[in-house]
Amino acid sequence: MYPLRDFLIKSKRAVFLTGSGISKESGIPTFRGKDGLWKQYDPSKLASISAFLDNPALVWEFYRYRQDLISKCHPSRAHLAISQIQKEKENSWVLTQNVDNLHNQAGSKNIIELHGNIFRISCINCGYNDNYNVIMGVPPRCPKCGDVLKPGVVLFGESLPQKDWAKAIEIASSCDIMFVVGTSLNVSPVNILPSYAKENNAVIVEINPELTWLSESADFSLKGSASDVLPKIHDLLKCG
Ligand code: NAD
Secondary structure (H helix, E strand, O other): HHHHHHHHOOOOEEEEEHHHHHHHHHOOOOOOOOOOOOOOOHHHHHEEEEHOOOOOOOHHHHHHHHHHHHOOOOOOOOHHHHHHHHHHHHOOHHHHHOHHHHHHHHHOOOOOEEEEEEEEEEEEOOOOOOEHHHHHHOOOOOOOOOOOOOOOOOOOOOOOOHHHHHHHHHHHHHHOEEEEOOOOOOOOOOOHHHHHHHHHOOOOEOOOOOOOOOOOOEEEEEOOOOHHHHHHHHHHHHHO
């Protein structure tokens, strides 16, 4: 861990690229893991833009179920450790694929939610967006144009919001250390962000109990749960 400590201490911009594994210990299932959601449900029927256009009520039922589950969950020790590290590394960023709002709840700053936020809504007709409120019912209607509102997440088949994506590339391309935490790196285009960091000669640190395609080329591949490893990384900043 000691060379990693030096890199972290010297770094001018640290980035945490996170995926659903970081929220597993908060009680939120991943998509593709052992107990992943996609073992139970078919993503093309419940989480794609074509499914939403065919049957918005069904897609909303799935998202309301996930909202309820997620609203009972709290940030894990991993979310909290990132937020603590950010207090000491001012210019650091969180680029997350998660939609669960837990980095916000943990007190992180400089967060880009690349796949949106499950507690928000958006209108594909007029662009209206806001927080979801249970009194809106299922499926909710846009107060501006009356169209059916979409959950505020990026569904399969949709592009990422352009401004957020451009900012994420800028941040990844200018970091000197990137922690890739709890992601299988199967979802495009977010999975190319480590390559932008690598082009800038950033140190790549993967934290995952399983191997991914990045593990072999990462500078540090720390096999373990994010909640065990990230507090130790925070501790590295404390030891003199
Ligand atoms: P994924 O399901 O494809 O991969 C999860 C990864 O987490 C795996 O590599 C697994 O080995 C790892 N993992 C499992 N337990 C871990 C732990 N304790 N610590 C660290 N890593 C652990 O998820 P993904 O790569 O994030 O991509 C899929 C999509 O999942 C994204 O689009 C995201 O929006 C969506 N998603 C989000 C949530 C959430 O917001 N919490 C939940 C499920 C899915």
